[in-house]
Amino acid sequence: MAGDSHLEPLEVLYEADGLAAADLPPELTRLYGGPLGFDEPRLFANFVSTIDGVVAIPSIPKSNAVIAAGSKGDHFVMGLLRAFADVVLIGSGTLRSSPEGTWLPEKVFPPAAAAFAGLRHARDRPEKPEVAVLTGRGSIDPAHPLLESGALVLTSERGAARLGGELPPASAIVSLGEDTSIDPHAVVSALHERGHRLILSEAGPHTFGDLLGAGVVDELFLTVSPLLAGNAGQDSRFRLVEAEDLNPLARARTLSIRRHEEHVFLRYELDRGA
Template sequence: MRLYEDPAAPRWSLPPALAALYGGDLGYPEPCLYANFVASLDGVVALGPEYPASGSTISGREPADRFVMGLLRACADAVLIGAGTLRASPRHRWTPEHVYPAAAADFALLRRQRRRAAEPELVVVTASGILPAEHPALQAGALIATTTAGASRLAGRLPPTCTILPLGDGPALHIPQVLDTIRARGHTTILSEAGPRLVGQLVGDGILNELFLTLSPVLAGRADTTRHGLIAGLELLPARHETADLISARQHASYLFLRYRLPGRRPSAGHSDHQVPPR
């Protein structure tokens, strides 16, 4: 059920079946970098390294949330993840139909209407180049953004479906450079499904344009484990005040589906770009 929609938000015409499930049309300004998260009522998005399937646990594998995940992927030219996300999901494929197979034909129709490739390109960011080469997502094909040392470590280990992009000789990657490289391949609409640390870097550099947040009616709690919220590795308040504008709000049962616009900005002169540490 649609609760609120910014009348000025851009809209593409979705195939009728997708529009019916979503409760209207969906679109983005281009270029656009947007992220998708599911969070518990107390703000937890990751349960810790000992619980790799955090998203599914927090969402309860709610079909409406999985549909939105699939729809956001179907709208994207590329899906961006970090190496930690890849390793935590050993059987996952970052395609629309993987999370919501019932709408596979309609997702494909949307991509044809938008003149997109059959599937979004998977982009894996890893400074270290330490990746599970046998992962089915890599076997299917991915773009690997890494350092010179990471590229050397990966040489000859990945299937020919993968493309390795060495982006510097240092021990870390500069996130704006990674995004510029992805866009140079013609990808104007990029979905981030990376974890809180990489998203913290996107927010810190002012290059995340929109956030989709599913609020799940579950309490996660915190005790002796590290349980991140949306952003990790970056402190904002009280020194830095960042706000977001609500674009839309939808409800399904006790779940809320929220969409926000962030005030994107480029780092000012003298500002050091956030870097992806070796992983």
């Protein structure tokens, strides 16, 4: 694979038995340190956080790049998960924070572009995953290039009215009821109705908190970056879960632990019944 020479494979420190294994192009198996696959349907989230659980610093533009600390391993895993996804789900906060974001596999790790395309082809998936933007209030900029190139906007009736006819023709809008706080089950059902079986959430911690609280998250991929960020309160930092207190606490099972340089890659399965 051209250009991958700078990425050493991820080192596998632990892997649970019996995990699903898709037929990956050999380059992807080598770089990931082994196979990867998913039972379907599945909703899996991906985050990079500091050691103390911070995933965003609102005062810093593109703070996830700061938090990822230049990890090529993290970029590779992000691309690999996008290459598996039927749809990438983001929230309006994440859209706003990435004015040029595309959420395409090859954009985040170009050296594996051909292998990512090969994986999608082998799995009989369209060339690129759909991107779905969740915005109950319709607070998105219709001129964002993602919407120009085509995305799905999941919103409420109020959000749809606010966006009016402003969305570019390449994008579609789906209204999921009156309430601007949309039931995550309705979000997942709307994506399943479009034939999406593997949903990757790259939404921020507010959406993730809602999804988690509703018990619709199956898996979490968490990259821990070797940084500490502190937290002075008043939204100076966002932590992994920004939502109401989870009662009872959500519980997870460790599926795999990998390492690449100073970054640790954790894969968890969430107990949806918790």
